Structures are given as structure tokens and as C-alpha cells.
């Protein structure tokens with residue numbers, strides 16, 4: 001079921017569908033913010049990193065047409081600030097999706113990401129009828145861990161060598177929300193300062209585990 005991609009706003013921040021004509025601006029941001037983004041960038045174990053923004057947008061749009069994704073541009077005061085992708089949308093008995101995001105360094109610390117995540121999650125829950133939204137974050141990514149903490153995403157666990165990031169399989173802490181945890185939606189709950197303070201707390205045992213790499217079996 002292909003979903004329409006809406007434009008959603010709160011204060012200075014809006015999210016809107018990515019367009020092919022965003023390619024040049026996106027490419028510029030990706031190049032200028034290379035050192036800011038590289039450490040957290042999803043890579044492929046089978047292909048080199050591509051800077052072809054046009055091809056990447058077309059692939060996101062094809063994914064959206066097949067009903068599996070919602071590719072958004074994050075804007076701050078109307079200026080392109082970053083991207084938020086809802087991916088892995090599944091309906092039926094799972095009714096779940098995953099969110100990934102980045103903003104350019106000059107927009108960091110302005111709440112652009114938590115507002116965007118809240119807008120996208122509320123849309124997925126209350127317009128698309130999804131039940132669960134997931135966000136997975138590398139243990140070292142303190143700013144991103146702060147985003148899920150602000151919004152009260154609930155810590156679910158450590159996933160070993162889960163996503164290929166910056167050239168390696170990396171451990172991730174996984175967080176999620178299901179609709180039953182919310183009365184008024186993610187954005188409203190945050191604006192009303194009604195977010196549970198300890199939902200995103202990571203148990204010390206998982207922090208300790210993440211500090212030690214998973215032993216890799218030696219191939220014979």
C-alpha cells in the first residue's frame with residue numbers, strides 16, 4: 001500500500017517529501033558535513049559509498065511507491081537541514097517501521113530532529129495505522145541517544161553487529177514506542193512535558209556488554 005508523503009510542521013521545523021530537485025542541495029550538505037556524518041553513515045558491505053544523491057533519492061522514492069518507506073527532508077525555517085527516513089514499513093500483524101535521521105552540523109541542537117521524529121511517528125501511528133516505531137542507535141552516539149530520551153522511546157535492548165555503519169557491522173541500542181504507550185501522541189506528550197523520564201535508560205549490563213566487542217569466530 002503506497003502511502004502519501006505529507007508535509008508536517010511544528011514551529012520552526014517541517015518535514016516534507018524528498019524530491020529529485022533536492023539532489024544538488026543534499027549533495028552539497030553531505031559533502032560539507034562529511035566529517036560530521038561519516039561516523040554514523042549507513043554503508044553497504046557489498047558496495048562503496050555513493051555520493052549520487054539523485055540515484056539515492058530515486059531509490060528512496062521507489063521504496064516509497066512500494067509502500068515500504070517515507071523519505072522526508074527536514075527543514076528549519078524553510079531551509080534544508082537534513083533527512084528523516086521511515087523505512088521497513090510493514091503492515092498486518094507486525095505494523096511496524098524504523099526511523100533514521102541526520103541534520104547538518106549548523107542545525108544541531110535546535111530540536112529539529114526530535115520534532116521531526118515526533119511528527120513522523122504520529123503520522124505513522126494515527127494516519128497509517130502502524131503500531132510500533134523503532135530507532136536504533138550506536139552506543140557512542142550521545143546526541144542521538146538524547147533524541148530518543150527526549151521523546152521517551154523505550155529501551156528494548158542491545159543488538160550485536162546489527163547495522164553496517166562507516167564500513168563495519170556495528171552494535172546498536174534499540175528503542176521503540178507502541179501506540180498503547182501514548183494518550184495524546186509523541187509530539188503532544190513532549191510539548192506537554194509528560195514524557196516518562198526513564199524510558200530510554202540503558203541498563204548498566206548492556207552498556208558494559210556494548211563496551212566489549214562480540215567475539216568473532218575464526219574461519220577455518
Ligand SMILES: CC(C)(COP(=O)(O)OP(=O)(O)OC[C@H]1O[C@@H](n2cnc3c(N)ncnc32)[C@H](O)[C@@H]1OP(=O)(O)O)[C@@H](O)C(=O)NCCC(=O)NCCS
Pocket residue numbers: 036037040101102103104105107108109110111112113114136137138141142143144146147150
Ligand atoms: C543525532 C542528531 C540527528 C541529533 O539531531 P539534533 O536536531 O541536533 O537533535 P537535538 O537538537 O535534540 O540535540 C540532541 C543533543 O545533541 C547535542 N548537541 C547539540 N548541539 C550539538 C553540536 N553542535 N554538536 C554535537 N552535539 C550537539 C546536545 O547534547 C543535544 O541535547 P540537548 O538538546 O539536551 O542539549 C545530529 O546530531 C546528527 O545529525 N548527527 C550526525 C548524524 C547522526 O548521528 N545520525 C543519527 C544516527 S542514529
